[in-house]
Amino acid sequence: MRLTHFKRFAAAVFAVSAWPFPALAAPFAYITNQLAETVAIVDMQAGKVAATVPVKGKPAGVAVSPDGSRVYVSAPETGSIAVIDAVTRKAIREVKVSSGALGIATDLNGKRLFVADWYQNIVTVLDTDSLQTLKTITVGQSPSGLAVSPDNRWLYVANRLSDSVSKIDLEHLTVAATVKVGAHPFGLAIDSEGKRIYTANVESDDVTVIDAASMKVAATIKVQSRPYAATFALNDSRLLVTNQDSDSVSVIDTAELKEHAVLDVGGKPEGINTHHDDRHVYVANWFDGTVSVIDAKSLRVVDTIKTGEGSRAFGRFIGN
Numbered sequence: 001m002r003l004t005h006f007k008r009f010a011a012a013v014f015a016v017s018a019w020p021f022p023a024l025a026a027p028f029a030y031i032t033n034q035l036a037e038t039v040a041i042v043d044m045q046a047g048k049v050a051a052t053v054p055v056k057g058k059p060a061g062v063a064v065s066p067d068g069s070r071v072y073v074s075a076p077e078t079g080s081i082a083v084i085d086a087v088t089r090k091a092i093r094e095v096k097v098s099s100g101a102l103g104i105a106t107d108l109n110g111k112r113l114f115v116a117d118w119y120q121n122i123v124t125v126l127d128t129d130s131l132q133t134l135k136t137i138t139v140g141q142s143p144s145g146l147a148v149s150p151d152n153r154w155l156y157v158a159n160r161l162s163d164s165v166s167k168i169d170l171e172h173l174t175v176a177a178t179v180k181v182g183a184h185p186f187g188l189a190i191d192s193e194g195k196r197i198y199t200a201n202v203e204s205d206d207v208t209v210i211d212a213a214s215m216k217v218a219a220t221i222k223v224q225s226r227p228y229a230a231t232f233a234l235n236d237s238r239l240l241v242t243n244q245d246s247d248s249v250s251v252i253d254t255a256e257l258k259e260h261a262v263l264d265v266g267g268k269p270e271g272i273n274t275h276h277d278d279r280h281v282y283v284a285n286w287f288d289g290t291v292s293v294i295d296a297k298s299l300r301v302v303d304t305i306k307t308g309e310g311s312r313a314f315g316r317f318i319g320n
Contacts, residue, residue, distance in 0.1 A: 027044045027319065028042060028044060028050070028086070028319050029042040029282050029317055029319075030042075030071045030073075030084070030313070031062075031291060031307045031312075031313045032061070032271075032284075033059070033289065033307060033310050034059060034060055034310040034311075035058075035309040035310030036308040037055060037057070037059065038052045038055060039052070039062070039073055040052050040307040041053065041089060042305055042307065044275060044280075044282070047293070049307060049308075053084055053091055055091060056078060056082075057075025057077040057082075058076055058077040059073045059075050059312075061073065061101070061103050062104065062271075062314065062316075062317045063105045063316055064320075065106055065110045065128070065319075066106065067110060067320070068319040069087065070084065071084040072084075072104055072106065073104075074101040074102055074104045076101055076102055076118065078096075079096055080095060080096050080101065081095050081097050081115060083095075086319060086320075093131065095126075097124050097126070097133075098115070098122070099117070099119050101115050101124075102144055102314070103116035103143060104116070105146040105148055105315065106128065106148075108148060108152040109152065110128060111129075112126065112127065112134070113126040113127075113128050113131075114126075116143035116144055116145075118143065121139060122143070123136070123143060123146070123155070123157055123168065124136050137173055137174070139157050139159055139166040139168075139178075140159025140166055140178065141159055141162040142160040142161040143157045144158050144159075145185070145188040145199075145200075145229065145314075146158075146188075147189060148170075148190075149190055149194040150193065151194055153170055154176070154194075155168040155170055156188055156190060158181075158186055158188045159185070160184045160185060163184065164178050164179060164181060165178065165199055165208075167179075179210055179217065181199050182201025182203075182204035182207075182220065183203035184201060184202040185208065186199075186201075186227075186228055187227075187228055187314070188200065188230065189232060190212065191232060195211070195212055196210065196218065196254075197210040197212055198210075198252075199230075200242070202228065202244070205224065206222050207220070207221045207223055207241060207250075209221065221257055223241050223243060223259055224243035224246035224248050224250055224262060226244040227241045227244075227250070228243070228244050228269070228271075229241070229271055229314065230242075230272065231272045231274045231281060233274050233278055234278060234296050235278065237253070238254065240252075240272060240274075240296065242271070242272045242283060244268050244269065244286075247265060247269065248264055248265060249262070249263045249292075249294060251296070263294060263301060265285060265292035266283070266285025266291075266292050266304065267286065268286035270284050270285075270314060271283070271284040271311075271312055271313030271315065273316055273318045274296075274318070280302075282317075284307070284311040288311075289306065289309050289311050290311060291304070291305045293305065
């Protein structure tokens, strides 16, 4: 089924009913606006942009440190990583990594930063204190999405042009296994128990489900046109997948491994991440320069937030 946009509710209505946020909590979403060369900091309780930070080099990927104090942003045009201080809301450091820096993630201790290089077919491992390179790991062609397992033991890498996913051993920093998936995987997500990895396959319009232990394909789920990235909600019972060319989000039932619903969002949805409440899902819309907010329980778009030109936000962009 297809559900259309709902008009933005008044702030007072949100405060009373639609938003079950703790009174003192003010989580923020960090949205890379690639064309505007900025990062919009969205106050998720207020439902609006609280600040905008300039970042040169066409920022695309984003990863928030586990403690929420730092935001790491990849800039593919300059081959660098920008570091934003979440308290001062300023870019405090920039380090050159490699020419095609795109996908980015931190380990669960916040001690290491991983950057996928689209052109050089490597993942660079950096120390987050010094931002010095610890190692480069060769993977498949055009690595993009990255996801760390819940036990901090493995890093999974979507290799777009190799149609594969690599599993990296984070103790030894070596590739432990590689599995073929659908055509041109880009974003990926791993469930909270670390048992299954889901890849959004851009060219085959489907999602591959991988058994993490055996690194074998468990299922393939058809979605809409050009799926890009994915996130879980409602205790992993739902996987939400952005479909770039359908201007929609597919909602997958992870028990049945089937598309359960299709929700209309903004134009060219790309990055997607879930609020700490495990219910509200945020979608960055490239063409509209907006973020759509989905209630995963009611399956409705409950808000639309203007963020900036070319909103992409590829990665885990929600912090404290």
